[in-house]
Amino acid sequence: MGVYTTDYRFLSDKDLLHKSTLMNNLFEENLNLHMQLNDSINSELKVSKGMLIDEILKKLQEKTKRHNSLITDAKTKGYFQTTVFEYCINEMNKQNIHIYYEVIEKMKNS
Numbered sequence: 001m002g003v004y005t006t007d008y009r010f011l012s013d014k015d016l017l018h019k020s021t022l023m024n025n026l027f028e029e030n031l032n033l034h035m036q037l038n039d040s041i042n043s044e045l046k047v048s049k050g051m052l053i054d055e056i057l058k059k060l061q062e063k064t065k066r067h068n069s070l071i072t073d074a075k076t077k078g079y080f081q082t083t084v085f086e087y088c089i090n091e092m093n094k095q096n097i098h099i100y101y102e103v104i105e106k107m108k109n110s
Contacts, residue, residue: 004099011093020082024075031071
């Protein structure tokens with residue numbers, strides 16, 4: 001008995017990385033808006049002095065650092081999740097096919 005094995009691809013591979021790019025653009029926009037707000041608050045508070053102002057600036061700096069870290073993590077995770085999703089989708093687009101056959105010899109006429 002013979003066996004013929006092949007992969008049948010139902011659909012062509014899909015490139016889904018553009019989905020992470022869309023999200024990354026939104027993250028970048030969020031980061032830019034956050035930095036604009038941060039700059040505005042900093043410029044307003046720089047003209048003032050005092051322990052309260054120093055504490056506000058310190059907290060603002062901590063929050064900015066944390067926000068930047070979260071955005072960077074989200075962008076990285078989004079890229080990796082999109083890559084894994086793309087791999088799963090492309091793996092489901094194909095199926096292994098095994099065809100078993102038997103060779104039957106034609107009988108000669110006597």
